[in-house]
Amino acid sequence: MDKIKRRKLGKVAAGGIAATAVSTTLASPAISQGRQEWRMVTSWPKMFPGGGTAAERFAKNIAEVTGGRLTIKVFAAGELVPAFEAFDAVQRGTADVMHSTPYYWQNKAKILSLYTTVPFGMTNYESVAWLRYGGGQQLWDETYATFGLKGFLAGSTSVQMAGWFNKEIKSAADFKGLKMRIPGFGGEALRKLGATIVNLPVGEIFGALQSGAIDATEWVGPWQDLAAGFYKVTKYYYWPGLHEPATLNEISVNKAKFDSLPKDIQQIFAWACSDEHVQLTAENDASNAGALEVLIKQHNVQLKHLPEDFIKAYGKAWSEVLQELRDSGDALTKKTLDSYYKFQREQMAWTRIGLQEYLNARLVGFRPT
DSSP, X not given: OOHHHHHHHHHHHHHSOHHHHHHHHHHOTTOBTTBEEEEEXXXXXXXXXXXXXXXXXXXXXXXXXXXXXXXXXEEOTTTSSOGGGHHHHHHHTSSSEEEEOGGGGTTTOGXXXXXXXXXXXXXXXXXXXXXXXXXXXXXXXXXXXTTXXXXXXXXXXXXXXXXXXXXXXXXXXXXXXXXXXXXXXHXXXXXXXXXXXXXXXXXXXXXXXXXXXXXXXXXXXXXXXXXXTGGGTOOEEEEOOTTOSSOEEEEEEEHHHHHTSOHHHXXXXXXXXXXXXXXXXXXXXXXXXXXXXXXXXXXXXXXXXXXXXXHHXXXXXXXXXXXXXXXXXXXXXXXXXXXXXXXXXHHHHHHIXXXXXXXXXXXXXXXXX
C-alpha cells in the first residue's frame, strides 16, 4: 500500500466514525478515547526475513492508516509465547492477533493444513483463487469459528525447496530412518516412506542440524534459508519442493476482538492483510534468485534434483495420507477436501494449456540478454 493510499485511508479512518469510536470507548475498558493497542504473537524470530519483518511492516501500516486508532505491538516467537503456542494465545485472549501459518495447528484440526499447502497441491495463485472465488475462505472461516478465530491470508513463499540434507538422496529408500524437520502433511507423507519426522520452529533448526539431532530440514527457499545459515552445516540442497507448492502465511485474529472493532477499521484490517499478501509474496519471489546464486557461488552449496523414483513414491505416500483423511468421517473435512480438489482439477486443466506450456516454450524459444 503506497503512502498516498495510506493517507487517504487514514483520513477516512480518522474522520468517518467519530460516533462509533465514542460508543466503543464507553463499552470497553480496553479502549482509550477510541484507540486500541493489540498484541501480535508470531512464529518467527524477531525481524527474521519473511515472516518476522512482514509482521512489523503490517503493524506499522495499520497504525499509519488508522491514524493510531488501532496499533499493534509485535512479539517475536518466545517473547510472549513460544512459536507453536501462538494459536492458543490468540484463542484464549492472551494475544489478539498472530502472524503464522495454519499447518502449525493441524493438531487442532488436520484440515487446517490445506490453508497453508499440501503435497502436489495448488500453487500460490491457484490457492488464492480458491480462497477468494472457490469457497475456500468461507470454509476456513467455518473451521476457525469453532476456535473463536478469524483468518486472513498474508503472504506466500510460492513453491519451496525440498530441503537441506547431510547426505545425497539417490532413491526413495534413502528416506528410511532419516530424521527430518518437516511440518504438515508433507511430513506425514514422508513418514510413510520410513522417515522420522520432527517439527521445530525456525529458531531451533540450525542447532538441531549442527548437533546431528536431525539429518535434514526443509524451511522455505533460498532467501530465507540463506538468512537461517543452513549452508554452514550442510551442503546438499534439494529441489523441487513437492511438499509445499504454495505455503500461505496467515494474520489471524481473536474473532470477538475483531468483531468489536468499528466497521471501517475491520475493512482497513482486511485490506492491509491483502496488501501484505502481495508484499510478502513479491518479496520472496524477488529475493530468491539472488540468494540462490549466493548459496551456490559463495557458499559452495550443491544443488540437487530429487530422484524420479522418490517423486513417484512420495506421490503414492501422499495419496495414502489423503485417503485416510477422507475416511476420517468428519463432515467438514470431507466438504473442504471436495472443494479444494474440485478446484485443483479445474485449475490443472487450464494451467497445463496456459502457464505450464508457456514456461516450457519460453525455455525453448527465448533467453533474456
